[in-house]
Amino acid sequence: MCQLLGMNCNKPASLEFSLEGFMRRGGQTDEHRDGWGIAYFEGDDCRVVRDDRPSCSSPLAERMRRDPVKSRNVIAHIRKATQGAVELSNCHPFARSLWGSNWAYAHNGDLKNPRLPLDGSYVPVGTTDSELAFCYLLQELSRRCGARRPAAPALFETVAELCAEIAAFGTFNFLLSDGEALFAHCSTQLHHVGRAHPFKSVRLVDHDLSVDFSRRNHPDDRMSVIATKPLTTGEEWVAFAPGELKHFRDGTEASVSRPIDELALEI
Amino acid sequence: MCQLLGMNCNKPASLEFSLEGFMRRGGQTDEHRDGWGIAYFEGDDCRVVRDDRPSCSSPLAERMRRDPVKSRNVIAHIRKATQGAVELSNCHPFARSLWGSNWAYAHNGDLKNPRLPLDGSYVPVGTTDSELAFCYLLQELSRRCGARRPAAPALFETVAELCAEIAAFGTFNFLLSDGEALFAHCSTQLHHVGRAHPFKSVRLVDHDLSVDFSRRNHPDDRMSVIATKPLTTGEEWVAFAPGELKHFRDGTEASVSRPIDELALEI
Numbered sequence: 275m276c277q278l279l280g281m282n283c284n285k286p287a288s289l290e291f292s293l294e295g296f297m298r299r300g301g302q303t304d305e306h307r308d309g310w311g312i313a314y315f316e317g318d319d320c321r322v323v324r325d326d327r328p329s330c331s332s333p334l335a336e337r338m339r340r341d342p343v344k345s346r347n348v349i350a351h352i353r354k355a356t357q358g359a360v361e362l363s364n365c366h367p368f369a370r371s372l373w374g375s376n377w378a379y380a381h382n383g384d385l386k387n388p389r390l391p392l393d394g395s396y397v398p399v400g401t402t403d404s405e406l407a408f409c410y411l412l413q414e415l416s417r418r419c420g421a422r423r424p425a426a427p428a429l430f431e432t433v434a435e436l437c438a439e440i441a442a443f444g445t446f447n448f449l450l451s452d453g454e455a456l457f458a459h460c461s462t463q464l465h466h467v468g469r470a471h472p473f474k475s476v477r478l479v480d481h482d483l484s485v486d487f488s489r490r491n492h493p494d495d496r497m498s499v500i501a502t503k504p505l506t507t508g509e510e511w512v513a514f515a516p517g518e519l520k521h522f523r524d525g526t527e528a529s530v531s532r533p534i535d536e537l538a539l540e541i
Numbered sequence: 542m543c544q545l546l547g548m549n550c551n552k553p554a555s556l557e558f559s560l561e562g563f564m565r566r567g568g569q570t571d572e573h574r575d576g577w578g579i580a581y582f583e584g585d586d587c588r589v590v591r592d593d594r595p596s597c598s599s600p601l602a603e604r605m606r607r608d609p610v611k612s613r614n615v616i617a618h619i620r621k622a623t624q625g626a627v628e629l630s631n632c633h634p635f636a637r638s639l640w641g642s643n644w645a646y647a648h649n650g651d652l653k654n655p656r657l658p659l660d661g662s663y664v665p666v667g668t669t670d671s672e673l674a675f676c677y678l679l680q681e682l683s684r685r686c687g688a689r690r691p692a693a694p695a696l697f698e699t700v701a702e703l704c705a706e707i708a709a710f711g712t713f714n715f716l717l718s719d720g721e722a723l724f725a726h727c728s729t730q731l732h733h734v735g736r737a738h739p740f741k742s743v744r745l746v747d748h749d750l751s752v753d754f755s756r757r758n759h760p761d762d763r764m765s766v767i768a769t770k771p772l773t774t775g776e777e778w779v780a781f782a783p784g785e786l787k788h789f790r791d792g793t794e795a796s797v798s799r800p801i802d803e804l805a806l807e808i
Contacts, residue, residue, distance in 0.1 A: 318666050319630035324588070337604055363586035370638065374664040394688050395662060397641040399585050421661050 276366070276382040277306055278464070279350040279505070280449040282456035282522035283497040286344035289314075291485050294339065295478035295505045299352055300329030303480040306352035308360045310335060313367040313378035314345035315453035320376035324365040347451045351380035363400035367449075370396060372412045373423040375452045379408045382502055383445030383461055390440065393417075407440050411450070426455070426521075426528070433457050434519050441517070449500060456522040458500045460514030466500040467511045468526065476508035484508075496525030543633070543649040544573055545731070546617040546772070547716040549723035549789035550764040553611035556581075558752050561606065562745035562772045566619055567596030570747040573619035576632040577602060580645035581612035582720035587643040591632040614718045618647035630667035634716075637663060639679045640690040642719045646675045649769055650712030650728055657707065660684075674707050678717070693722070693788075693795070700724055701786050708784070716767060723789040725767045727781030733767040734778045735793065743775035751775075763792030 279296045281289050293312075301307040310332065311324030321343075329335045329352050351366035358364035366380035381404035388403055388410075395416065396409035411433075418432050433450070437459045440446050447464050450457040458464060471494075473487035500522070504511035514520065521528045546563045548556045560579075568574040577599065578591030588610075596602045596619050618633035625631035633647035648671035655670055655677075662683065663676035678700075685699050700717070704726045707713050714731050717724040725731060738761075740754035767789070771778035781787065788795045 316629045319628075321591070321629070322589075333608060337608075341600060341604075361586075362583045362588070371664065371666060374666055376666055397638065399638060399641055399643055 276351055276353045276380075277304070277502040278380055278382050278447060278449050278500070279502075280451070280456055280458060280500040281348040281497060282451070282525060283346045283495070284525040285495060286346050287495065287497055288342045288344050289348050289350070290339070290342040291478070291483070292499055292501070292505050293342075293350065294483060295480040296350060296352065296501065297329040297335055297339070298480040300335075302330035306354045308355040309353040309365040310351060311365045311367050311380070312338065312348065312350040313369055314343050315347045315376070315378070315451065316345060318375060318453065320369055320378050320453060322367060322369045322378065324362060324367070326360050326362050326365055347453050347456050349378050349380050349449045349451055349456075356384045358400055358402035361400070364402045364405070366404060368405050368408050370408070370412055372416055372452075373421075375423070377412060377450065377452045379411070379448060379450045381407060382447040385440065385444040385446065388440065388443035390443075403444075407446065410440065411436055423452075426523075430519075430521050437519050447502065454523065455528065456498075456500070457519065458514070458522065459519045461516060463502055464500060464514040465502070465504050465511040466498055466514070466520065467504070467506070467509050468496075468498050469509070470496045470525070474509050476506040478506055479504065498522045498525055498527065543618055543620045543647075544571070544769040545647055545649050545714060545716050545767070546769075547718070547723055547725060547767040548615040548764060549718070549792060550613045550762070551792040552762060553613050554762065554764055555609045555611050556615050556617070557606070557609040558745070558750070559766055559768070559772050560609075560617065561750060562747040563617060563619065563768065564596040564602055564606070565747040567602075569597035573621045575622040575627045576620040577618060578632045578634050578647070579605065579615065579617040580634040580636055581610050582614045582643075582645075582718065583612060585642060585720065587636055587645050587720060589634060589636045589645065591629060591634070593627050593629050593632055614720050614723050616645050616647050616716045616718055616723075623651045625667055625669035628667070631669045631672070633671060635672050635675050637675070637679055639683055639719075640688075642690070644679060644717065644719045646678070646715060646717045648674060649714040652707065652711040652713065655707065655710035657710075670711075674713065677707065678703055690719075693790075697786075697788050704786050714769065721790065722795065723765075723767070724786065725781070725789065726786045728783060730769055731767060731781040732769070732771050732778040733765055733781070733787065734771070734773070734776050735763075735765050736776070737763045737792070741776050743773040745773055746771065765789045765792055765794065
């Protein structure tokens with residue numbers, strides 16, 4: 275399995291501190307040695323940095339640490355390969371464009387022989403079940419919502435429908451963003467924490483490092499951090515319920531999903 | 542206008558030396574200060590690094606110089622903005638997927654109100670004429686060639702057709718690669734040089750630096766370097782003819798286009 279880390283903020287912010295702990299799980303404090311990647315949005319575009327070496331020792335990861343980036347939406351991933359070789363084309367996050375925007379996505383889980391028919395509009399480059407599910411997601415968002423990005427509630431409903439369909443084939447924890455909203459879906463394991471005024475002093479779980487967020491942030495700053503497992507102590511991480519889809523915008527949770535059973539009835 | 546640099550090799554090679562001179566044109570020895578970018582293929586995938594700062598002073602560019610990459614196909618670009626703001630979404634190379642492969646592309650020139658109707662399969666993220674033309678190119682390759690990459694001659698013919706159509710709207714010098722072949726089209730200015738055994742000793746035009754390629758390369762190594770303006774002295778750069786499309790594979794030129802007038806008659 276892999277691990278996920280995401281951030282959604284109301285103003286461009288650095289993920290530096292949380293990333294520090296997360297990257298150590300890529301071969302040092304945990305077993306996710308088969309590559310890593312990070313996508314961070316800038317304006318209408320998205321930068322994606324990926325590597326098939328372990329994040330704890332990757333020169334690219336070291337450089338990311340030394341020159342941290344500020345962004346309103348970030349998705350990071352460390353990989354423990356279950357399907358697909360250890361190579362660049364199988365490293366998350368994957369990024370593709372839809373409705374004139376870039377969409378980035380990372381997946382944690384395993385989909386068993388997923389029957390997700392592709393019509394050729396999005397074709398996987400690598401060999402993972404994860405990228406296949408991403409291609410299907412974007413294809414179906416485009417097919418079901420039409421030529422333009424729908425309003426937020428309709429988009430949320432469609433993503434929720436697709437989560438239920440795809441999760442029928444296995445474990446489908448994922449993060450998805452178009453630079454505006456960040457969607458987070460939990461099959462088995464996902465946590466989130468909100469950071470806002472009054473900011474707290476917290477400590478990394480994976481490294482002997484503390485930070486007082488009140489010294490780093492402005493009282494108006496607001497952010498949500500989403501991770502497979504809590505990265506810090508000293509703040510309250512909330513576990514997602516299995517089947518739950520959350521939708522973050524401007525640093526806070528914007529909508530809450532209905533339980534997956536209720537959705538399944540409508541499909 | 543912008544400047545282009547491309548490389549196609551029979552084995553993964555470093556573009557380090559040529560890139561050293563090219564990046565200096567991004568604000569130091571020349572005026573291309575509005576961003577830069579590089580795409581290099583690795584296996585079936587493609588890494589893209591872009592920045593909206595001048596390449597001569599970009600920290601990202603400096604890091605690329607210190608940690609050079611080896612690849613069989615590389616496309617680099619330095620930008621002097623003519624259309625579209627100086628921002629990440631307008632920096633070349635652009636990359637999109639088609640037929641399950643990534644395609645990277647960079648353009649030098651200016652297309653005036655190009656009438657290139659898009660059907661929604663590829664939608665620009667930024668606001669440049671360059672990205673619009675790339676979206677049209679991929680859309681039409683997909684539409685005219687079908688669901689799979691055609692054989693090399695048919696692909697070359699279709700790219701040539703599209704060059705003639707798009708160049709009718711202005712200057713369309715570009716580089717395009719899917720990691721296998723590198724296409725290079727000249728409207729006004731493009732040069733290429735072949736490097737193979739016996740390798741020569743050459744000197745950069747933009748910097749006081751020489752290299753003896755016979756010491757760096759194996760006798761079997763073979764590469765073609767394509768650039769807007771020659772980067773070195775001591776080797777023979779060949780100017781493309783206006784309207785010429787060339788197709789490089791395994792480090793050498795694989796096909797030569799017919800003149801644009803002859804193509805135009807068939808369309």
